[in-house]
Each structure stands twice: as C-alpha cells, then as structure tokens.
Amino acid sequence: MKDQSHFSSDRRSFLKSSGHLVIGFQLFPALAAITGFEDKSACETQPVADGQTIDAWIRFDADGKLSVITGKMELGQGIRTALMQMAAEELDVPMNRVKIIIADTGQTQDERYTAGSGSIEGSGRAIRNAAAEARQYLLNLAAEKLQTDVANLSVKEGVVMSSKSKNTVTYQELVAGKRLEVEVTGKAPLKEPASYRLVGKAIPRDDIAQMAAAEAYYIQDMRLPGMVHARILRPPVYDSKLVSIQKEQIAKVPGVLKLVVNGNFVAVIADKEYAAVKALEILKTNAKWDSKPLAVLPQNLYNNMLETASAPKVVEESGGSVPAKDFTHEAVYKKPYQMHGSIGPSCAIGLWKNDLLTVWSHSQGVYPLRKTISDLLQMPENKIRVIGVPGAGCYGHNGADDAGGDAALLAMGMPGKPVRVQWMREDEHKWEPYGSAMVLSVKGRIGAAAKIDAWNTEICSDTHSSRPGGNAGHLLAGRHIAKPFTFKSGGFSGGSHRNSVPLYDFSAKKISLRDFYGPLRSSALRSLGAYGNIFALESFMDELAWKAGEDPVAFRLTHLKDERARQVITTMVEKAGWGQGRGEGFAFAQYKNSAAYLAVKAEVSIDKAAKTYQLTKLTAVIDAGQVINSDGIINQTSGGMIQAASWTMLEEVKFDKTGVTSTTWETYPILRFDQVPHTEVHIIDRPGEEPLGAGEAAQGPTAAAIANAIFHATGSRLRELPLTPDKIDWEKIS
Amino acid sequence: MAELITIKVNGKVHKIEADPEMPLLYLLRNDLQLNGPKYGCGIERCGSCMVLLNGKSQPSCVIPAASAAVYEVTTLDGLAKNGRLDPVQEAFIEEQAAQCGYCMNGMIMSAKSLLAENKNPSDEQIRQALNRVLCRCGTHTRIISAVKKAAAKMKNS
Ligand code: FES
Numbered sequence: 001m002k003d004q005s006h007f008s009s010d011r012r013s014f015l016k017s018s019g020h021l022v023i024g025f026q027l028f029p030a031l032a033a034i035t036g037f038e039d040k041s042a043c044e045t046q047p048v049a050d051g052q053t054i055d056a057w058i059r060f061d062a063d064g065k066l067s068v069i070t071g072k073m074e075l076g077q078g079i080r081t082a083l084m085q086m087a088a089e090e091l092d093v094p095m096n097r098v099k100i101i102i103a104d105t106g107q108t109q110d111e112r113y114t115a116g117s118g119s120i121e122g123s124g125r126a127i128r129n130a131a132a133e134a135r136q137y138l139l140n141l142a143a144e145k146l147q148t149d150v151a152n153l154s155v156k157e158g159v160v161m162s163s164k165s166k167n168t169v170t171y172q173e174l175v176a177g178k179r180l181e182v183e184v185t186g187k188a189p190l191k192e193p194a195s196y197r198l199v200g201k202a203i204p205r206d207d208i209a210q211m212a213a214a215e216a217y218y219i220q221d222m223r224l225p226g227m228v229h230a231r232i233l234r235p236p237v238y239d240s241k242l243v244s245i246q247k248e249q250i251a252k253v254p255g256v257l258k259l260v261v262n263g264n265f266v267a268v269i270a271d272k273e274y275a276a277v278k279a280l281e282i283l284k285t286n287a288k289w290d291s292k293p294l295a296v297l298p299q300n301l302y303n304n305m306l307e308t309a310s311a312p313k314v315v316e317e318s319g320g321s322v323p324a325k326d327f328t329h330e331a332v333y334k335k336p337y338q339m340h341g342s343i344g345p346s347c348a349i350g351l352w353k354n355d356l357l358t359v360w361s362h363s364q365g366v367y368p369l370r371k372t373i374s375d376l377l378q379m380p381e382n383k384i385r386v387i388g389v390p391g392a393g394c395y396g397h398n399g400a401d402d403a404g405g406d407a408a409l410l411a412m413g414m415p416g417k418p419v420r421v422q423w424m425r426e427d428e429h430k431w432e433p434y435g436s437a438m439v440l441s442v443k444g445r446i447g448a449a450a451k452i453d454a455w456n457t458e459i460c461s462d463t464h465s466s467r468p469g470g471n472a473g474h475l476l477a478g479r480h481i482a483k484p485f486t487f488k489s490g491g492f493s494g495g496s497h498r499n500s501v502p503l504y505d506f507s508a509k510k511i512s513l514r515d516f517y518g519p520l521r522s523s524a525l526r527s528l529g530a531y532g533n534i535f536a537l538e539s540f541m542d543e544l545a546w547k548a549g550e551d552p553v554a555f556r557l558t559h560l561k562d563e564r565a566r567q568v569i570t571t572m573v574e575k576a577g578w579g580q581g582r583g584e585g586f587a588f589a590q591y592k593n594s595a596a597y598l599a600v601k602a603e604v605s606i607d608k609a610a611k612t613y614q615l616t617k618l619t620a621v622i623d624a625g626q627v628i629n630s631d632g633i634i635n636q637t638s639g640g641m642i643q644a645a646s647w648t649m650l651e652e653v654k655f656d657k658t659g660v661t662s663t664t665w666e667t668y669p670i671l672r673f674d675q676v677p678h679t680e681v682h683i684i685d686r687p688g689e690e691p692l693g694a695g696e697a698a699q700g701p702t703a704a705a706i707a708n709a710i711f712h713a714t715g716s717r718l719r720e721l722p723l724t725p726d727k728i729d730w731e732k733i734s
Numbered sequence: 735m736a737e738l739i740t741i742k743v744n745g746k747v748h749k750i751e752a753d754p755e756m757p758l759l760y761l762l763r764n765d766l767q768l769n770g771p772k773y774g775c776g777i778e779r780c781g782s783c784m785v786l787l788n789g790k791s792q793p794s795c796v797i798p799a800a801s802a803a804v805y806e807v808t809t810l811d812g813l814a815k816n817g818r819l820d821p822v823q824e825a826f827i828e829e830q831a832a833q834c835g836y837c838m839n840g841m842i843m844s845a846k847s848l849l850a851e852n853k854n855p856s857d858e859q860i861r862q863a864l865n866r867v868l869c870r871c872g873t874h875t876r877i878i879s880a881v882k883k884a885a886a887k888m889k890n891s
Pocket residue numbers: 772773774775776777778779780781782783784793794795796
C-alpha cells in the first residue's frame with residue numbers, strides 16, 4: 001500500500017516538524033497519535049484524546065503544508081475539497097499545499113454528525129475563521145520581519161510581500177523553528193468575496209482520482225495484518241429469539257476460529273473471509289428462532305398509522321386561526337418506508353489491543369458512535385478511538401453505526417486481532433433503519449383574489465432520527481445481546497415536520513404532528529421528513545392552482561415575497577421554459593426553510609398503449625448562497641434529483657408477517673441507466689451571502705415535480721408514493 | 735479442500751491455494767489485495783465487482799475462482815499502462831464522474847468492455863452497456879459523459 005496520502009499519517013508529520021502553527025488549539029502533551037491504516041502501531045501508541053484537548057481547525061507545518069482538521073466525514077458529497085478550498089482561499093496558499101484530516105476522535109473535534117447539509121455552514125465557517133486568524137497572525141509576524149505595516153503586505157501562493165520594499169517572506173519561513181499556538185479570537189477580518197480566486201470555482205476533487213486508480217480508499221479496502229473476518233447472523237424478524245444453534249457443524253468449517261452466541265447476537269469469525277461467508281450460510285439453515293409475526297402489514301399500514309398515532313401536537317401556528325371547515329380542497333398523501341440502499345454494505349473493523357479499542361467506521365458521527373460503544377461495552381470513552389474512513393454513499397443513518405457496534409463487541413473477544421465485520425447485501429437491506437412511512441393530510445382555502453388564506457397540515461410519521469447518540473439500545477448489537485439495552489424512542493422532534501411549514505405567504509397556517517410507532521426500524525434518510533412533506537405541500541399547491549384556474553408557477557409567485565425564492569423560480573422558467581407542452585411539472589422549496597433554495601421542473605412523456613410513462617428530464621435552479629465549489633453543487637444536485645426520482649417512481653420497502661421481504665435489488669429495485677432522466681442544474685451564485693447547505697435540497701421538490709408532471713400529462717393525481725404507472729387512470733387520457 | 739489455482743490476473747500468473755468454490759471476487763480482493771472490484775450484492779445484481787474476463791465485463795462475485803482461471807482476468811487495478819492511467823480512467827477523473835465513487839469500478843470496467851467493441855457508442859448504447867451497474871448517488875448523467883469523453887480520447891490517441 002504505497003502512496004496513500006489519504007490515509008497518511010498527519011500526526012507524524014506534526015511531530016517531526018520543527019515548528020508549526022496551530023489555530024484554536026489547546027495543546028495536548030506528547031501527542032503521539034497516528035492514524036492511517038498502513039500504520040500497524042496505531043493503536044498501541046495513541047493517546048486517546050477527547051473534545052477538550054483537541055481543538056484545532058487548521059495547522060501549518062514547518063514544511064509549508066496547511067492541514068485542515070474537520071470532525072466532518074467525507075460521504076461522497078465532496079466536503080474535503082470544499083473545506084480545503086475555504087482554508088486555502090483565506091490564507092492565499094495553493095490547493096496542492098493543503099491536506100485534510102477528517103473525523104477521528106483521536107485527532108479532530110467533536111462535530112457530532114455529518115448531516116442535515118450542515119457541514120459548510122458549521123465546519124466551513126469555523127475553518128474559514130481559523131484560517132483568517134492564522135493569516136492575521138502570520139501577517140503580524142511578517143510585518144515585523146519586513147519592517148513595515150500589515151497594511152502594506154500582500155500574499156500570493158503563501159509568500160508575503162511588502163509593497164514598499166518588495167521584500168518577501170514565506171509562511172514557511174515565518175513558522176519554521178517556532179511553536180505557535182493561537183486561539184481563535186473571532187476578530188480576524190475575512191477576505192472580500194470579490195478577491196476570491198479559489199472559492200466558487202469548480203476545483204476537482206483529488207479523491208476521485210484515487211478511486212479511479214483503484215487505490216485503497218474505502219473502509220472495505222483496509223487490510224490490517226492478522227485481520228480476521230466476521231459475519232453476523234441476524235434474526236429473521238426484529239424481535240426473534242434464538243432457540244437453538246448447532247455449534248458443532250460450524251466448528252467443522254475449515255478456517256472458522258470462533259462462533260459467538262451472545263443472547264440473540266450470533267456471529268462467526270474466521271481467518272479467511274470466504275470461510276466466514278460459508279459458515280454464515282450454514283448458520284442460516286441450522287439456527288432455530290422463535291419469531292413473532294409482524295402485526296402491521298403493508299395493506300393496513302396507512303390505516304393503522306392514522307388509527308394508532310398519538311393525538312396531534314401543534315408544531316406551528318401563525319397568522320390567525322385556521323378554520324375547522326370550509327376548505328376549498330383537501331387531500332391525503334402517503335409515503336412508504338424507503339431505503340438508504342447504499343451500494344456498499346456496511347463494514348467496520350475493531351481492534352482491542354493494549355487496553356485500547358480502536359474502531360474504524362464509515363459512521364456519520366465518530367464521537368456519538370464512540371459514546372454509544374462506551375455504553376455498549378461499559379467501558380470509558382477515553383479507552384476508545386473511532387476513526388472515520390469513507391465507505392460507499394450512505395445518505396443518512398444506515399448500517400454504518402451498527403456495524404461499528406458489531407466490530408467493537410467482537411473485537412473485545414479477540415484481543416490483538418483486527419476483526420473486520422462486513423455486512424452482506426441482505427443484512428443492509430433488511431436491517432438498516434429506513435426512512436419512515438408518512439401520511440400527510442393537507443387542507444387549504446382559497447379566499448379573496450384567488451389567494452390561499454388558510455392552510456392546515458397534519459403529519460403522521462415515525463421517527464426520522466434514531467441515531468445512536470450514546471445509547472447502546474440504538475445499536476443492533478446492543479439490542480440483541482443477552483443483557484439487552486433498550487431502545488429509547490422519542491426522536492420525533494424536528495425531523496418529522498422538516499419543511500412542512502409553507503414558505504408561502506398565507507394568512508393562516510397550522511401544522512400539527514402525530515407520532516406513530518411503526519412496524520419497521522426507521523431513522524434519518526437524506527432530508528428526513530422534508531421529502532414527504534414537500535411532496536405533499538408542493539403537490540397540494542399544484543392542486544390548488546388548478547382549482548383556482550391559475551398557472552402553477554404564477555400561482556406560487558403570487559404567494560411569495562422572498563426575493564431569492566422568486567428568483568430561483570423565474571430563473572427556472574428562463575432556463576427550462578414553461579407552458580410548452582404536455583407533461584410539465586414544477587415544484588419549489590427552501591430546504592429546512594433556512595438552507596438552499598431550489599426550483600425544479602420535471603418533464604414526462606407517456607406511452608398510452610404500453611401504460612407507462614418516462615421521466616425524460618429534470619432541470620433545477622439552486623441558490624445555495626455563496627458558492628464554494630460550483631461543480632460540487634452541480635454534482636450533488638443532479639445526483640439528489642436522480643436519487644429522489646428513484647425513490648419517487650420505484651421505491652417501497654416490502655414486508656409481510658415474516659419480516660422485510662425486500663432483501664435484494666430485485667425485490668427493492670432502484671433506478672438504472674435505462675430510466676435515468678437527463679438532468680440540468682443552474683446555480684445562482686451569491687458571493688456576498690453566507691454559503692448554505694445544498695446536498696439535500698433536491699429531494700422533496702423532485703418528488704412533487706414528478707407528481708405534478710404526471711398530472712399534467714395524464715389528468716391523474718397520484719398521492720401515494722411510489723408513483724408507479726399502474727396508479728394512473730389510463731382510461732382518462734384522451 | 736483447498737486447491738492450487740493458477741490464474742492470470744492483470745498480465746501476471748498467480749498460484750493461489752484456495753477453496754475452488756470461492757468466488758473470484760474474494761481471491762482478487764483478499765489473496766491478491768486488489769481494490770478495484772468491490773463487494774456490493776454477491777449475486778450479480780449490482781455490478782460493483784465487475785472485472786474483464788478475456789476483455790469482456792463480467793461480475794466476479796459468483797463465478798468460482800477455479801472456473802475463472804480459464805480466462806485472462808483484468809481488474810481496474812491493472813488498467814494503467816506504463817504508469818499512465820487508461821483513457822477511460824482519465825475521462826472519469828476529468829468529468830468528476832463520481833460522488834461516493836463506489837460504483838466507479840463497475841462503470842469503468844463496463845465502459846472498457848463496451849469501447850473495445852464499439853468505438854463510437856451512442857447515449858443509448860452506453861446506457862444499455864452500463865445498465866447492469868447500479869449507482870445510488872445518481873451520478874449516471876456524468877458517467878455517460880465520461881464514457882463519451884473516453885471514446886473521443888481513444889479515437890485521438
Ligand atoms: S457484487 Fe457482484 S454484481 Fe453485485
């Protein structure tokens with residue numbers, strides 16, 4: 001494993017450097033942590049650090065390299081590059097002298113989860129401020145050295161020059177030989193956006209080159225010396241109890257080292273990966289389980305939700321009281337359980353050595369995972385280090401944390417051996433926590449001047465966040481072991497009603513939420529409740545527009561004062577055209593009512609004879625404030641639209657009384673090339689504004705735009721996802 | 735149980751002691767420590783594990799290593815020649831045709847196989863050739879552009 005800068009040991013260079021500048025860092029004595037999985041000694045020498053002692057955002061080493069340090073995780077969203085760009089810009093250093101250290105409880109700060117499109121707004125801002133601080137500090141040093149005022153200094157490619165004497169000094173010379181620690185004051189001036197050279201540009205991601213060259217990049221590519229391989233035997237249904245298992249049969253499989261049976265948690269560990277796979281196949285047939293059938297089934301799911309959910313709690317009420325009756329129109333929208341469906345099933349490695357546990361994981365939150373593992377093993381957090389290594393795209397809370405818990409538990413029983421847990425495809429499909437089913441009941445009244453004056457939404461949903469924030473009951477291993485931890489539900493806040501409040505200017509709005517405890521495990525899936533809520537909201541706006549006899553785009557504009565919202569819509573019309581034919585659908589939202597604005601047009605064509613439709617094109621206009629990396633925004637938005645189109649047109653987790661039956665890509669199909677639409681993304685850049693999270697903005701609007709386009713093309717209003725062609729009334733079409 | 739399997743991968747002959755039933759994917763990833771082919775589904779439904787068998791793209795997750803030994807196996811790891819990446823790899827990098835990139839192996843290997851037979855594929859033909867490979871990040875449109883760019887590069891070289 002040569003040349004893996006991605007995994008290279010940053011701490012080591014830190015230690016070797018004769019001097020360095022760290023910003024916002026309270027120094028930790030004798031910091032000898034080493035990361036990078038090519039370094040076998042990692043876990044023996046690491047001091048386990050915690051949030052208090054690790055407080056650095058950027059570091060300048062004596063070799064002139066700038067390290068950006070973030071607690072956020074690379075998930076394929078390109079956050080590494082965007083954060084490096086922000087730091088390099090503020091300091092005026094070239095991109096090739098910047099590197100980045102991501103999510104690692106041994107090296108980076110506790111930034112909780114990489115979620116909610118919050119990394120640029122959170123980590124990005126901190127790194128930008130730290131870089132500005134570093135620049136100010138270095139310029140003060142340079143002023144002394146060049147005997148001039150800071151005002152006379154300029155920086156280019158890491159070289160500071162005095163405009164008076166034309167003398168220069170490099171950052172490297174300023175740092176060398178000294179040990180500088182600077183606290184963030186929050187007072188350092190930021191660069192003027194007008195002078196940006198890197199921010200806003202389509203800087204290519206260096207990790208894509210590593211992937212294309214088949215370098216070891218993913219957690220799945222980690223190979224540690226002496227590593228052993230584990231497979232987990234999951235029960236058939238969520239609450240099955242293990243009755244018996246024929247241990248002797250497994251012991252006979254060549255290569256099997258150990259069979260672990262801890263309550264309902266069963267795993268096999270082998271010296272070779274294929275031996276573990278084979279043993280798992282045998283286990284599947286010889287383990288006997290006692291399973292209670294699932295009570296709520298797909299055919300009665302939505303009714304059950306409405307019957308059993310809690311009484312409504314008002315989450316928003318504004319602009320006067322919403323009437324109890326006299327609505328112009330009402331409609332009920334339904335969304336089934338949907339999967340994250342990562343292409344690479346979850347994986348983790350655990351190593352228990354010298355009284356320290358190291359877990360390599362593609363979790364979205366290394367610190368919360370550490371806390372949860374500490375709960376699971378009843379072991380202090382400072383004996384655990386969780387190191388983030390990218391996996392396949394996760395799009396929210398998938399099996400990553402659970403696999404981390406599995407690896408931690410198994411590693412404790414194999415001292416000195418790295419234990420690699422790889423979930424099988426079926427494990428990921430059956431056990432990941434899905435995006436919850438939802439029922440959205442919407443009512444609206446059109447008052448004077450064809451304007452909506454009352455709006456009422458009632459949401460019914462299970463939780464959109466059951467991440468393990470320290471509670472081992474949120475890990476599968478924690479729930480399956482002999483002394484199980486209990487799952488504490490109650491994460492209903494926020495996620496379920498995200499984007500349910502219309503951004504439009506209606507005089508009276510009321511949103512209420514009913515909590516439902518569903519039959520399937522659920523948690524955060526890209527955009528959480530916003531996907532279902534915007535699907536309902538923007539479908540209903542369309543319905544009201546048709547009722548009012550108004551053009552759907554014009555109708556929305558008459559209800560919108562927000563200038564930026566209006567501009568994404570008018571730009572969409574300019575770029576993609578509107579009112580040109582049959583099968584056009586439109587939708588708009590500002591993600592979380594606080595992040596990126598996005599308008600989308602969907603175009604569908606129908607084949608009446610074959611009773612099918614084709615989504616031909618999706619065009620988005622996005623305003624994410626100040627653009628950091630334009631190509632990153634285009635990539636995320638186009639990908640978000642295609643993924644949302646897949647959810648919307650095809651996806652539904654199938655289950656019956658024996659449990660989840662969507663166990664393969666055949667029983668849970670997702671969009672393939674033959675159905676993928678053309679996409680087009682236009683960005684409205686606002687360099688003077690704050691950058692806004694963009695990665696989830698397309699999910700909801702895309703769903704509604706497709707539904708609206710289907711209505712436009714066929715006259716059928718589809719209110720239940722997925723929008724499969726059999727739900728269209730083909731007789732209606734002239 | 736274990737047998738000696740003699741197999742040519744990326745131009746080099748290897749002798750590997752292994753369970754002959756073991757799918758080729760495990761031999762490539764574990765015994766030969768190659769990173770290109772990835773585990774995705776294990777039942778030939780996602781294309782993550784794509785390799786070239788005598789130049790044709792095929793999943794490696796089901797075919798037993800012993801049966802694969804009759805072919806010349808090429809993986810993503812072996813596409814670069816004389817220290818230079820293959821035009822298909824270059825095109826994927828230039829087009830930034832990835833988000834998480836986990837599907838990229840399957841995409842590049844399928845494209846390689848397509849372009850060996852069809853120097854000038856239409857969009858439709860590219861979609862067809864890549865249809866076996868799943869991408870969950872929704873990078874499809876860029877991937878199509880990358881394959882077109884690769885075709886152009888190969889023509890000009
Ligand atoms: S892993 Fe081989 S096709 Fe999915």
